[in-house]
Amino acid sequence: MIRTTNFNAGPAALPLEVLQKAQNEFLDFKGAGMSVMELSHRSKEYDAVHQHAKALLKELMEIPDDYEILFLQGGASLQFSMIPMNFLSKEKTAYFAMTGAWSEKALAEAKLFGNTSIIASSEADTYNHIPDVSNIPADGVYLHLTSNNTIFGTQWREFPDSPIPVVADMSSDILSRKIDVSKFDIIYAGAQKNLGPSGVTVVIIKKEWLTKENEQVPKILKYSTHAKANSLYNTPPTFAIYMLSLVLEWLKEKGGLDAIEKRNSEKARILYSAIDESNGFYRGHAKSDSRSNMNVTFTLKNDELTKSFIEQAKEEKMSGLGGHRSVGGCRASIYNAVSIEDCEKLAAFMKKFREAH
Structure with missing residues (x-):
């Protein structure tokens, strides 16, 4: 078989070594006599996969101890809603740096829950550059940005120094370079670009934010619910998390x-x-x-x-x-x-x- 060179934007290429390892373990995962897809998410075999993925992500990204690592579902698109649902209100303002279609979608969802304001935008130039973000108002609940813009091919080289918490959609460049996680209060990323197959969304959130959630939010859409349950409140996408762990192993080996x-x-x-x-x-x-x-x-x-x-x-x-x-x-x-x-x-x-x- 001659494999095709995969330049797709997502779901995207996976390392061949990862695919081969998953293939070898597909029918019998570590002597369990069944596929990892068949394991109970409460089993000791799957728990080892789950904890391994979290530990590797923390190690590779140098995530401080005061952050939670969550494995959720719904992609970045659900995070567009979930973040303002939990932390925005009609009395608060979220600021947005507009750099493309994903910023637009995040802004549209936030408008449903509270006040929003565009602090910088490159829309007038067909989003062909990252706009200057300066003089960020200190009254905002957070500043939202998209670290890499798949459609227009732009990427933040330097992140702004912000007097307010920074929320970043890093779906398309997470783990592609070193970043200072402590500069962000929430990082979220759909897996299907750099982390693994589609189906799992990684959220890295400062623990103190879990005390700031709005009250009238369904339990399954609260970050604290998933943090308390170690991302096992409901059945997680176990195979996608297993694949994520293999990709992280590959990245460490490289x-x-x-x-x-x-x-x-x-x-x-x-x-x-x-x-x-x-x-x-x-x-x-x-x-x-x-x-x-x-x-x-x-x-x-x-x-x-x-x-x-x-x-x-x-x-x-x-x-x-x-x-x-x-x-x-x-x-x-x-x-x-x-x-x-x-x-x-x-x-x-x-x-x-x-x-x-």
């Missing part, structure tokens, strides 16, 4: 976040060089100081050429290069599991396609 950040920077350099050296044949969407190391977005001169590029790439066993429908063009998502060799393959194809046209 040298952790220092090594993966260096590799991701090199991958991005290869593809952005192919764009910049094309004499305008490929045009990057994001401004150079805001370029994402996870999602490389670019356009060609017309739709016909773009369609041909994507079709020929598929013939070369490269998949997922179509841009989001709201932007068009092309997008190469180069999350942790995508190798340097994969990016070199795409860059070589880009050069060959340019020379042919």
